[in-house]
Amino acid sequence: MKEIKAFIQPFMLSKVVRILQQIPDFPGMSISEVKGFGRGKAKGEPRRIIEDLVEYTPKVRIEIIAKEHMVDEIVALIQKNAHTGNKGDGKIFVSNVERAVRIRTGERDGDAIWSPLKDE
Amino acid sequence: MKEIKAFIQPFMLSKVVRILQQIPDFPGMSISEVKGFGRGKAKGEPRRIIEDLVEYTPKVRIEIIAKEHMVDEIVALIQKNAHTGNKGDGKIFVSNVERAVRIRTGERDGDAIWSPLKDE
Amino acid sequence: MKEIKAFIQPFMLSKVVRILQQIPDFPGMSISEVKGFGRGKAKGEPRRIIEDLVEYTPKVRIEIIAKEHMVDEIVALIQKNAHTGNKGDGKIFVSNVERAVRIRTGERDGDAIWSPLKDE
Numbered sequence: 001m002k003e004i005k006a007f008i009q010p011f012m013l014s015k016v017v018r019i020l021q022q023i024p025d026f027p028g029m030s031i032s033e034v035k036g037f038g039r040g041k042a043k044g045e046p047r048r049i050i051e052d053l054v055e056y057t058p059k060v061r062i063e064i065i066a067k068e069h070m071v072d073e074i075v076a077l078i079q080k081n082a083h084t085g086n087k088g089d090g091k092i093f094v095s096n097v098e099r100a101v102r103i104r105t106g107e108r109d110g111d112a113i114w115s116p117l118k119d120e
Numbered sequence: 121m122k123e124i125k126a127f128i129q130p131f132m133l134s135k136v137v138r139i140l141q142q143i144p145d146f147p148g149m150s151i152s153e154v155k156g157f158g159r160g161k162a163k164g165e166p167r168r169i170i171e172d173l174v175e176y177t178p179k180v181r182i183e184i185i186a187k188e189h190m191v192d193e194i195v196a197l198i199q200k201n202a203h204t205g206n207k208g209d210g211k212i213f214v215s216n217v218e219r220a221v222r223i224r225t226g227e228r229d230g231d232a233i234w235s236p237l238k239d240e
Numbered sequence: 241m242k243e244i245k246a247f248i249q250p251f252m253l254s255k256v257v258r259i260l261q262q263i264p265d266f267p268g269m270s271i272s273e274v275k276g277f278g279r280g281k282a283k284g285e286p287r288r289i290i291e292d293l294v295e296y297t298p299k300v301r302i303e304i305i306a307k308e309h310m311v312d313e314i315v316a317l318i319q320k321n322a323h324t325g326n327k328g329d330g331k332i333f334v335s336n337v338e339r340a341v342r343i344r345t346g347e348r349d350g351d352a353i354w355s356p357l358k359d360e
Contacts, residue, residue, distance in 0.1 A: 003215065007270055008343065017157055030127055030154040030179060034270040034303075037257055059270060063154075065213055075341060082343050091352055093305055094339035095243065099214035101195060103128065103202050112211055123335065137277055150247055150274040150299060183274075185333055219334035221315060223248065223322050232331055 001097040001113060002071045006062040007036060007090040008082040013060050016081045020064075023073065027113040029064045038088070057088055065097055065113055121217040121233060122191045126182040127156060128202040128210040133180045136201045140184075143193065147233040149184045158208070177208055185217055185233055241337040241353060242311045246302040247276060247330040248322040253300050256321045260304075263313065267353040269304040278328070297328055305337055305353055 008016060013031065020026055036059040066074055075092055083089055100112035128136060133151065140146055156179040186194055195212055203209055220232035248256060253271065260266055276299040306314055315332055323329055340352035 001213075002338070003213070006343075021157065028156065028158040030156050030181065031176070032152060032154040032181070032272060034272045036268065036270050037261065038268045056271070061270065061272070065211070075339075079341055079343050079346060085344060087344065089343035091305070091343060092339075092341040093241075093243070093337050095215065095335065095337045097213050097215045098122070099195075099212075101199055101212040103126075103199050103209035103211060104205060104207065106199060121333075123333070141277065148276065148278045150276050150301065151296070152272060152274040152301070185331070215335065217333050217335045218242075219315075219332075221319055221332040223246075223319050223329035223331060224325060224327065226319060 001065055001100055001109065002068055003095050003097050004062075004064040004066060004071060004074055004078070004092065005095070006078050006082065006092040007034065007059045008062065008078070009084065009089060010058050010060045012082045012084070012089075013062075016062070016078055019077050019081045020074065023070070023077070025070070027064065027066050027070075029062055031063075032061050034059050034061045036088070036090075059090060065100060067110055067113065121185055121220055121229065122188055123215050123217050124182075124184040124186060124191060124194055124198070124212065125215070126198050126202065126210065126212040127154065127179045128182065128198070129204065129208060130178050130180045132202045132204070132209075133182075136182070136198055139197050139201045140194065143190070143197070145190070147184065147186050147190075149182055152181050152183075154179050154181045156208070156210075179210060185220060187230055187233065241305055241340055241349065242308055243335050243337050244302075244304040244306060244311060244314055244318070244332065245335070246318050246322065246332040247274065247299045248302065248318070249324065249329060250298050250300045252322045252324070252329075253302075256302070256318055259317050259321045260314065263310070263317070265310070267304065267306050267310075269302055272301050272303075274299050274301050276328070276330075299330060305340060307350055307353065 035056040037056050100109050102112040155176040157176050198212055220229050222232040275296040277296050318332055340349050342352040
């Protein structure tokens with residue numbers, strides 16, 4: 001299993017969520033708000049905020065744990081649908097996940113992130 | 121060292137925290153609020169929220185970095201104590217952590233996540 | 241590539257951010273607020289909060305994805321600049337990241353987290 005973690009523009013979130021939810025067997029995702037601190041070189045960014053002498057831009061963090069065969073599709077859909085072409089579009093990272101447990105059923109690993117018979 | 125990351129129901133958090141803090145040598149944990157987007161098939165969920173045409177449910181993310189010999193116990197306690205038996209109980213993931221540093225002391229790796237003599 | 245994840249005192253954040261942004265080629269970072277639950281033994285901590293019978297302290301989570309040759313420098317700077325010498329200074333963790341994609345350009349891996357020619 002892999003964790004796909006993306007940091008995207010907040011105003012692109014609903015588009016990305018709707019697209020991902022159309023993937024058959026999409027395993028679900030978690031969203032949280034973060035502050036992004038870039039390399040401090042972007043000029044004229046509209047939503048840049050200064051707080052305590054440090055500039056940041058709001059971003060949304062998406063976390064998805066998926067089976068390996070779905071990773072390429074999910075990454076490509078995020079990249080395509082979170083894309084504006086402007087600075088600050090964000091990044092996507094993939095890392096390894098060793099174990100998974102579904103709390104409701106105790107299912108493990110691949111079954112924990114997708115088990116159609118038990119979930120319907 | 122391993123990272124244990126769990127996404128659970130917010131109303132199960134205080135029970136889970138109290139149980140985990142009773143583990144001898146528990147290394148500590150971090151909590152943050154996230155929005156969970158499932159597979160869009162659950163019906164009649166009480167706390168489901170619609171915002172910007174996308175439905176989500178509130179979840180709490182727990183992050184624990186622990187030594188490997190404690191992982192099974194921590195995962196089992198989260199699974200048992202975050203469990204309601206209903207959809208939306210959440211999931212637990214385990215991944216590898218290569219290095220750790222305790223900021224106060226500069227201790228590294230295993231000592232960074234537990235060092236009784238220096239911490240009391 | 242590596243993910244550097246640090247949990248630090250909120251009042252040390254602006255110092256840490258300003259120092260990190262001075263690193264040539266710093267890849268950027270994300271910040272979010274978390275609640276830290278330690279081992280429940282610290283006494284007299286000023287900002288400890290009790291909610292729903294559980295005590296916690298506010299922390300800030302920093303996430304940085306960097307090339308390997310920068311990890312030691314970034315970890316050392318966080319440890320030095322987030323350090324007060326008191327309990328609750330927090331911890332820094334390093335884990336592996338397998339893939340990266342820059343959403344704006346589609347660049348991958350090392351180029352996704354730093355590409356000077358295309359970013360200026």
